Amino acid sequence: MIRIATDNDIDIICKLRILQQKEDWKEEHIDELSFYDMTKKFLENHLNKDLYIFLNIIDSKIAATCGIQIIEYLPQCNDNGRQGYICDVYTLDNYRRMGLQKDLLKTIIEFSRNKNLCELNLSSDNEIAINLYEKIGFEHDKLIMRLELSNN
Numbered sequence: 001m002i003r004i005a006t007d008n009d010i011d012i013i014c015k016l017r018i019l020q021q022k023e024d025w026k027e028e029h030i031d032e033l034s035f036y037d038m039t040k041k042f043l044e045n046h047l048n049k050d051l052y053i054f055l056n057i058i059d060s061k062i063a064a065t066c067g068i069q070i071i072e073y074l075p076q077c078n079d080n081g082r083q084g085y086i087c088d089v090y091t092l093d094n095y096r097r098m099g100l101q102k103d104l105l106k107t108i109i110e111f112s113r114n115k116n117l118c119e120l121n122l123s124s125d126n127e128i129a130i131n132l133y134e135k136i137g138f139e140h141d142k143l144i145m146r147l148e149l150s151n152n
Contacts, residue, residue, distance in 0.1 A: 002107050005053040005065075007044070012062055013053060013088075014039045020090040053088055054107055056100040063095035066104035068112060068120070079118035084108075086122035089129065101129075105136055 005013060014036045021030055046069075047053065056064040067088035075081035086108065091100055112120055122138065124130055 001057045002103060003055055003057065005047060005055050007047065009053075009055065009062070010040055010043045010047065013043060013065065016062065016065060016090055016092075017088065019092075020088070051087075052108075052111065054104050054111075056091075056095075056104055058095060058100075062092075064091040064100040064104060065089070066101060066108060068108050070115065070117065080116065082115070082117045083119045083121060084112050084115075084117045086120060089122075089124075101132060102136065105132070109136070 017039050018030065018032050018035060021028075021035065043051070050071075051067060051069045053065055053067040055062050056066075065088050066086065068084045069087055071083050071085055073081040073083065086105070089101060089104075109120065120138070121141075122133065124133065
């Protein structure tokens with residue numbers, strides 16, 4: 001069963017994000033309490049306003065998450081400036097390779113069409129995930145440039 005997360009799901013989403021970050025950033029130390037607090041505050045301010053997290057539920061347990069953050073840019077002549085950024089893509093280890101993310105992404109694509117978004121973006125260096133994204137229709141964009149700003 002797929003549903004949109006509510007305020008009642010914030011605690012478990014924060015805990016799942018800690019697991020996700022530990023997997024993605026193995027070499028980095030994660031201050032779990034601080035990360036939990038930052039994530040909780042962010043979700044309290046954004047969930048179901050400009051951030052929607054879809055949950056794939058199996059046996060009353062969240063098995064996978066996939067979010068979309070809606071971002072509005074200055075419109076261009078060929079689009080309305082409303083874009084979505086796919087985020088918080090995570091599946092618990094024992095539920096992987098069951099098609100849960102594929103189902104979540106299809107749900108998000110339909111949701112995005114209903115929200116009149118003109119484009120979806122995401123970033124990943126995970127080859128398995130990239131393969132899935134490409135099968136769904138995502139393509140690499142050679143136009144994006146990035147500058148990381150340090151907080152120092």
